Every structure is written in C-alpha cells, then in structure tokens.
Amino acid sequence: MKEEKKYKILVLSDLKKNTQNVLKSTTSFAKIINADIHFFYTKNPTEVIKNDNQLSAKRAINEESLIIDKKIKKLLGSFSEDNNTTINYSFTVGNVKNEIGNYLDKNNPDIIFLGKRKSKSFNFLGDNITDFVLQKHKGSVIIASEENILEPHKKLSLGFLNETKENGSIRLSLDLKAISKEPIKYFRVVKNSEVYKETHQNLKEEKIEYVFEENDIIVKSISTYLTKSNVNLLCLTKNKKDDNNTAFLKKIINNTTVSLLLTT
Numbered sequence: 001m002k003e004e005k006k007y008k009i010l011v012l013s014d015l016k017k018n019t020q021n022v023l024k025s026t027t028s029f030a031k032i033i034n035a036d037i038h039f040f041y042t043k044n045p046t047e048v049i050k051n052d053n054q055l056s057a058k059r060a061i062n063e064e065s066l067i068i069d070k071k072i073k074k075l076l077g078s079f080s081e082d083n084n085t086t087i088n089y090s091f092t093v094g095n096v097k098n099e100i101g102n103y104l105d106k107n108n109p110d111i112i113f114l115g116k117r118k119s120k121s122f123n124f125l126g127d128n129i130t131d132f133v134l135q136k137h138k139g140s141v142i143i144a145s146e147e148n149i150l151e152p153h154k155k156l157s158l159g160f161l162n163e164t165k166e167n168g169s170i171r172l173s174l175d176l177k178a179i180s181k182e183p184i185k186y187f188r189v190v191k192n193s194e195v196y197k198e199t200h201q202n203l204k205e206e207k208i209e210y211v212f213e214e215n216d217i218i219v220k221s222i223s224t225y226l227t228k229s230n231v232n233l234l235c236l237t238k239n240k241k242d243d244n245n246t247a248f249l250k251k252i253i254n255n256t257t258v259s260l261l262l263t264t
Contacts, residue, residue, distance in 0.1 A: 007035035007172070010109035011087075012100065012133065015041055015071065018146045022115040023075075025150040025259060027083045029113075029142065032156060033175055038109070039076060039089035042099040043068065061093050083152075097132050104137055110172070111140045116253070116260075130253075134238050138264055140172055141238065145259045148232055157182040159231035161222070161252070162189055173235065173263065183208050185229045187222055190214070219251040226258050238262035 011026050013019050023039075030037050048064045049057045068091050076087045092099045114130055134141055144150070158180045177184060186209040210225050212218050226234060234256065238249065253260060 007033055007111060008107070008109045009035045009037045009111045009113060010103070010107070011037060011039045011113045012129075013039060013041050013115070015068075015075075016115075018115045019075065021146050021149050022113060022144045023079050023087075025142075025144040026113045027079055027085050027087075028150040028152045028154075030085065031083070031152055032179055033172070035111070037085065037087045038107070039072065039087055040100075040103055041068065041072060041089075041091040042096050043091070043093050044096055045093050048093055064093060065091075096129060100129065100133065101136055109137075109139065111142060112137055113142050113144055116143045116145050134262065140264070141262045142233075143253060143260045143262070145257055147257045148259065150232060150259055154232065155181045157185075157230050157232050159185045159187055159226060159229070159234045159258075161187045161234055161236040172261075176233075176235075176261075182230070185210065185231055187212065187225065187234075189218060189222075219248075219255045222252070223256045226256060231258055233259050233261055235261045235263060238264065 007030075009026060009030055011022060013022065026037060029035070043064065045057075045061065048060050050060065051057070072089050072091060076089055079085065080087050090103075112133060114133065130143070150156075156176070156179060158176055184207070186207055188209060188211050190211060191214055208229070210222075210229070212221055234252075236249075236252065249262075
C-alpha cells in the first residue's frame with residue numbers, strides 16, 4: 001500500500017514568550033496528523049543595523065545571526081528531546097513580509113502555525129503579519145491559543161463553524177474527523193433561528209449543533225459555547241473576500257480562547 005504523504009507544518013515565530021506554548025501545540029498536532037515541522041524566524045534589519053556603514057552592517061548581521069542560531073537551537077532542542085520529534089529550522093534577517101512570502105513560495109507548507117496573543121490584537125510579529133499570512137497562504141492556518149494548549153494526552157475535540165468541514169482542505173478535515181475521539185460540535189450562524197430550525201427539523205442526520213442568530217453579541221455567545229462544549233480546535237474558512245466576513249473572522253480570532261484552524 002502506498003504510504004500517505006506527510007503534512008508539512010511551518011511554525012512562524014517572533015521568539016517571544018508565547019513561542020513555547022505554540023511549539024507545544026504544534027508538536028502535539030503534528031503527532032496527531034503525522035506531520036513534519038519546520039520552524040522559521042525572520043528579524044527586521046532595522047533592529048540589527050545601527051548605522052549606514054556597509055562593513056559594519058554586514059558584521060552586525062553576522063553577529064546577530066550567531067545569536068539567533070544559538071537561541072533557536074536551545075529552544076527547539078528541548079522540544080525535540082521531550083517529544084521525540086525532529087524540528088528543522090531556518091532564519092533570516094530581512095523584511096519580515098518579504099522573507100515569509102519568499103519562504104511560502106519556495107516551500108509551500110500545508111499548515112502554518114501562528115501564536116495568538118492574549119491582548120486581542122490581530123497583529124503578529126508587527127506590521128499585521130497574521131493578516132498577511134491569511135491572505136498569502138493558500139493552505140490551512142492554525143492560530144494557537146495561549147490559554148488552551150493542544151497537548152498529546154488531551155483528546156482532540158473539534159468544532160466546525162458554519163460547517164466548513166468538506167469545503168476546503170478536504171484531506172485535513174477528514175483526517176481530523178477520523179482521529180477525533182469526541183463527538184464533533186457544529187456551530188451555525190443564521191439570520192433567523194426559528195426559520196432554520198423549521199427547515200432542518202426533519203433531517204435524519206443526528207449531530208450536536210448550536211445555532212446562533214446574527215446579533216451584536218454573537219461572537220461572545222459562540223465563545224461561551226465553545227468553552228461549555230470543551231472544544232479545543234475550531235475549524236472555519238478564511239477565504240471569503242467580503243468585508244462582513246473579514247470583520248467577523250477578526251472578532252472570532254480576537255475574542256475566542258480556543259485554537260483556530262482556518263481552511264481555504
């Protein structure tokens with residue numbers, strides 16, 4: 001039998017405090033879906049170069065590169081040993097968006113992991129990199145929660161918002177559904193909940209479904225039910241271009257405490 005191709009996960013990091021939690025979730029998720037991990041970091045040259053002298057600039061970049069390499073090796077070494085997982089890495093000094101874009105074009109990872117801040121800021125690595133990655137990357141993006149870390153000993157409890165299940169990254173969605181030990185929960189946003197219930201009450205398929213009517217506190221309501229239903233990974237689509245969907249997506253990212261899987 002032909003062996004299934006392994007997923008490629010890319011971790012984009014700013015090497016800040018929450019990096020360890022992102023790596024915990026990444027290594028756990030990689031074991032769940034059988035994936036290889038690559039860690040990538042890029043630093044803006046303006047943070048390294050202090051004057052316009054070309055020779056001094058080159059020396060500063062070389063010195064900073066040695067520091068970065070040592071820091072990443074130390075960080076990844078403990079995770080590789082503790083989880084019996086090999087994590088490859090690379091880093092650059094350059095324009096952050098350009099370097100990330102170049103890496104994505106060259107390596108085409110299946111899934112990108114980003115850290116999620118407690119501060120409800122949609123920015124990552126500065127300059128709105130999260131937004132850039134969501135627009136640039138054609139595959140899936142996981143925004144790892146700092147509060148609810150994915151861990152190997154915890155069961156994967158999936159939720160699907162507006163039934164994104166087979167609409168995008170089909171293989172990943174099906175693999176996750178097959179692996180999940182918990183009943184899958186479906187969260188649906190509708191304009192009129194009564195009309196929705198009337199039109200769907202005769203469906204034979206049995207599933208755990210939460211229906212939310214559009215209103216000003218809908219994201220808060222969804223967040224509350226995610227917690228109540230013990231979902232630790234919420235799946236939703238990221239490729240709708242209308243402004244309303246973009247605004248809703250940002251609210252979900254900023255106001256929920258679970259990790260998010262955004263598919264195309």
